[in-house]
Every structure is written in C-alpha cells, then in structure tokens.
Amino acid sequence: MVGRPLFTWVLGEAIFSELDMVYVYTDDTDIIDFINKEYHWTTKVEAILRSDESATDTASTEFAMLEFAEKINYNFDVFCLLQATSPFTKRNDINTCLDKLKNGFDSALTVVNTHRFLWNENGTAINYNPHKRPRRQDFEGLLVENGSVYTTTKEALQKHKNRIGDKVAVVKMPEDTLLEIDSETDWLAVETLLIERQKRAKESQKITHIVLDVDGVFTDGTITYTKDGEHTKGFDMRDGMGLEILRQFNIEVMIMTSEQSELVAKRMQKLKINHVFLGVKDKYSLLQHVLKEQNVSLNNVAYLGDDVNDLTNICSVGWSLTPNNATDVVKQHADIVLSKNSGAGAIREACQFIFNYNKRF
Structure with missing residues (x-):
C-alpha cells in the first residue's frame, strides 16, 4: 500500500x-x-x-x-x-x-x-x-x-x-x-x-535534511555478482562532491536503503556520512522517528528515491526528487523529475536544486 x-x-x-x-x-x-x-x-x-x-x-x-x-x-x-x-x-x-x-x-x-x-x-x-x-x-x-x-x-x-x-x-x-x-x-x-x-500535508520550507536511497539513486541499479556474492556497485564521484557541498551549508545527509550491503556501508564511510540506515523496509516510520528525535519536520526534508518502496516518503516530504530513469510510479508522484539518470549525475543535480532553492530562505 x-x-x-x-x-x-x-x-x-x-x-x-x-x-x-x-x-x-x-x-x-x-x-x-x-x-x-x-x-x-x-x-x-x-x-x-x-x-x-x-x-x-x-x-x-x-x-x-x-x-x-x-x-x-x-x-x-x-x-x-x-x-x-x-x-x-x-x-x-x-x-x-x-x-x-x-x-x-x-x-x-x-x-x-x-x-x-x-x-x-x-x-x-x-x-x-x-x-x-x-x-x-x-x-x-x-x-x-x-x-x-x-x-x-x-x-x-x-x-x-x-x-x-x-x-x-x-x-x-x-x-x-x-x-x-x-x-x-x-x-x-x-x-x-x-x-x-x-x-x-506537504509544505515548502527550508531544506535542512536530504535523505537518499542507494540502489537506483547513487548507482544505476545494477549489481555484479561473483560466486561469493555481491561484488561491485558503481558510484559517481561528482555525486559525492555535491553532498559534501550541501554539508558545508549545514544540510544533514542521511542514507536509507532496504539493502543490507557492506559495499554501501564502506562507500558512505568514505563520504563521511554518519546517518546510514541499512536494511530498512518501513522507511516512512523510521524517517519520522529520526526526525522526531532531531525535532525536524518532514517539510524540512528533501528525499531522493527511485522505486515503489520510496513512494510514501516521496509523497510526504517537503521536496521529493527522482532520477530520470526511476520507475514510472515514482516519477508520477515526485515533485521534481531530474534530467540526469541515477549513477550519472542525478544526485549532483538534486544537490544543485536544493542549494538554489534554499537561497530564498
């Protein structure tokens, strides 16, 4: 549902x-x-x-x-x-x-x-x-x-x-x-x-937090496997720089993915992102919990996701964004459909939108 x-x-x-x-x-x-x-x-x-x-x-x-x-x-x-x-x-x-x-x-x-x-x-x-x-x-x-x-x-x-x-x-x-x-x-x-x-229930307010899915957002959605299991994921270095720029302007970066991936954990550690939640199925409840602890409204959040398990957050946060190659149902309900594909500059484009949007505040 x-x-x-x-x-x-x-x-x-x-x-x-x-x-x-x-x-x-x-x-x-x-x-x-x-x-x-x-x-x-x-x-x-x-x-x-x-x-x-x-x-x-x-x-x-x-x-x-x-x-x-x-x-x-x-x-x-x-x-x-x-x-x-x-x-x-x-x-x-x-x-x-x-x-x-x-x-x-x-x-x-x-x-x-x-x-x-x-x-x-x-x-x-x-x-x-x-x-x-x-x-x-x-x-x-x-x-x-x-x-x-x-x-x-x-x-x-x-x-x-x-x-x-x-x-x-x-x-x-x-x-x-x-x-x-x-x-x-x-x-x-x-x-x-x-x-x-x-x-x-959505209201446009200053963005203080950005929450991102991983597969299909940071990556192009493909995973390579060996006989020992998950092997590689591809990440765009420019996306990491975009998130670093947002952090310099006091925007909290959070990762929320349904996958339990050691590769993702290591990549986020490299990007120095502290709030990383792996293996999350009910992303909406967890997001509310985290924001309540920080006394932050959903309206202060930008969310970047690409598939159906992101849909409730896409429909609920202040600003929702999705890569150009996201699933149709998410593109139908997101506030912004980015021109870039996942793993090919979508996050960097989203960071630029947030940076420009916050200027009005």
Missing part, C-alpha cells in the same frame, strides 16, 4: 500515538520476524504469536482480544484495538479515543458521519422521508462504525467480554475512512486517497 506493507500504516501511527505499548498479534511468523527486525529503534512494539484457534476465518475478534488479554494477564489499564486493514487511522484518532476514557466513558469507537440515504430490501426508507428528500448539506445523516479504533477500560472488557462497554463515546473520522478493502478496485481507491492525503 503506497510501497509499504498494509499493516504498517496503522502500526506506525500507533507507535507515535500516546499508547504505552503496541502489540502485533498474529499467527504469521514472517510478520513476527519483520517486526523484530524492522522496529529495533523502539521498545514500544512487540509481536506475539497467536493461537491457531483465534486465527481461523470463523473466530471472532473478541475471541482473539480475550485470548491476548489473558496471555499478558490483563496487564493494562486501557485496551485499544486497531485494525491492521485500516490505513487511514491517524495517531490523533487513537489519542482522541484514549482521551474519551478520561472523561467518564468506559469505551470509545471511531465512526463516520455518512450522508447516504439508506433503504430496506422491502422498499422502505430507513433514515429519511423520500417525499421530502433533504439536500445533502442539510441532512444530518447517520453515524457508522468504520472499524478503525476501539478503546475500552480493563474493567469493561472483563465485565462484558466485548470491545464495547456501558457508556460509549464516538469519535468522528473523515467519510473516506469508511472505504473497506474487499477487492482490487478498493485497494486502488484507498491507495489513491492515501497518496493525496500525504501530498496535501
């Missing part, structure tokens, strides 16, 4: 929310391995293997919730259920639901105020008078669960064995969050909405 595993959209927001601990409860050992490797930079996330019984197509969510709660001996004050297939969930939605439990409610859930006109199968209207059809802007509509966030106190969960208690608060989310992913068409619609949401 926009170059990230679907569940990482809500997981990333949970990490940066006011929740104290985030558990991924799954029967998929590949996901557990992913969690353990990917989120080493936070102590807030833990993956736990769930039973086969709680992971069947017929098992209820409540069954899994209660099984999990018993597994950790109900060691919590508030339980928050987040749906892994709800990528529109934001940390503010989670925090608002948590806040409701501080104000006399024992549970809260997210809803959408839908202005759709509903009917029964017998041809009778449910929520309006067809003979006095209201205008949409004058129609109060109905509140519908969107399945994104549920919070409940430990006492309410133990009493009702359910995510909903006696005194329930509702938290409204935008209407497009009602869209569910049941087909490939739904997937494409959700992906388009997420991309546009990320782009709308």
